Amino acid sequence: MTVILTIGGVVLVSFTPKDRINLDAYSTAGLDLYYIAPNFKDIEDSGESVQDISEDLFFSPKLGKSYVGFKEALAFKESRGDYGVINQFGYLGKYQFGMGTLDLIGIKNRNKFLNTPALQEKAFYANLSRNKWILRKDIKRSVGKLVNGITVTESGILAAAHLSGPGAVKKYLRSGGVTGFADAFGTTIRYYMKRFAGYDTSFVIPNRKAKA
DSSP states (O other): OOOOOOOOOOOOOOOSSSSOGGGGGGGTOOOOOOOOOOHHHHHHHTOOGGGSSOOTTTOOSTTTEEEEEEHHHHHHHHHTOTOBOOOOOOOOTTTBBOOOHHHHHTOOOOOHHTTTTTHHHHHHHHHHHHHHHHHHHHHHTTTEEEEEEOOHHHHHHHHHHHHOOOOHHHHHHHHHTTOOBBTOOOHHHHHHEEEEEEEEOOOOOOOOTTOO
C-alpha cells in the first residue's frame, strides 16, 4: 500500500492599501507649541473671579483643600511648580525662596537647594512651621474675622506670610487691613489671603526653631 503525502504550501501575500496615509500631513513643524499657563492675578484683574475658573484647568490630579493641595497651588502661583527656576529678582525654586529666608531655616548652599527637590519641600514645610509659630497669636485672634473684605483663614495667613514675611502679615492683620504690602510684581497680602483661603494646614506644627 502506497501512501502519498501532500504538503500544502502557505503563501504570504503582502499588499499596500490603495490610499496610503501620508504621515507628513501630521507633522508639527512650524506650529507654535509654546504654552504659558494663565496667572491667577491676571484672571482676577480681568474681572473674572478665580473661583469661577475650574481648578481642573490648572491642577491634576485634583487635590482639593488638603495640605498637599495648598502647597501645590502656592507653588503653581509662585513658579508653575518648577524646582529649577530663578526669577529676575533672584528668588529660587518651586516656592521662590530668597536666600535670607533660606538662611533662617538652615540652608546655605544655593546650588544644592536648586538641585534637590526633596530639600525644597523640607524648606517649604520648615518655613510654614516657623511662620505659624510667629503668627500663632494672630491666627488665634483673626481666623474667621472679616479683614479688608476677606474672611481670614489660617491657610490664607500662612500663604501671605510666605509672600511677604510674617512681620508684614502681623501689621496687616493688626491694622485691620490698612497697612498693606505688595511684592515686586504687585501681588498683595489681601490677594494671597483670598486666593489661598480655606485649605487645611493643621498638618503644619508651629516650631520657632524649624530647620529644613
